[in-house]
Amino acid sequence: MRIKYKSQDDLLKLRESGLAVSEILDDICAAAVPGATTWDLDQIARAGIDRLKLTSAFLGYATPPYPAVLCTSVNEVIVHGIPRKEEVLNSGDIIGIDFGTYLHGFCGDSARTVVVGGSTSPEKQKLVDVTRESLEKAIALCYPGNRLGDIGHAVQTHAENHGYSVVRTFVGHGVGRQMHEDPPVPNYGRAGTGKRLKSGLVIAIEPMVNAGARQVEVLGDEWTAVTQDRSMSAHFEHTIAITENGPWILTQAAPSPGSP
């Protein structure tokens, strides 16, 4: 598959889709409190999909078909945790909440990690903060002429400078009429290498950062990806358009350098 560069009209649709994802993620994150179940969070996501007339990008995806509209990845779960009625959130858990939908035929894909019950554990809060910062540093490099390797390098160096590791098994991706388009966007790499970013490119950057080693194990449900050493893991993701003026963070309500 080749990279599909987006027109101005495509970008406006991608923005609407991204804003819808961001709005619903706000609701889901606010509901990630002690005593809630990950199933409750999936229900909130479904209500948001209905309210805003969206289509889930996750439900039925791939093989075996993903069974929910949300990924809820608690503590040592890196990504693709499946919401469950019996999974109750406790104060001090960290939960990665990953949500993707289609609107007007275009995808929005975004994830955040929150500490349940506020910051009770400085250690977990640090992992979450460093992971979010690694995404911010990568986004700050989303200007035409920079390279994919610059993005991976920014994520990797920030995480590793804090003693963490970055997952290599899963990577970010292009976003458009499909959730997963070319190019792959690794969270590691060498500065000054890889494909050059061009205006009209839309990518999801999604650092997955482990407190321990980077190795991944996928559980028997064929989805849940955990750290092999069962250390904590955090995940953030934004869908970003590369514009002449820099990054337009499509899945963030607040303005960014590339906003029109």
Ligand code: MF3
């Ligand atoms: N947002 C994730 C991704 O970019 C999750 C998709 S997995 C799914 O790949 F099965 F839930 F769709």
Ligand code: CO
């Ligand atoms: Co993604």
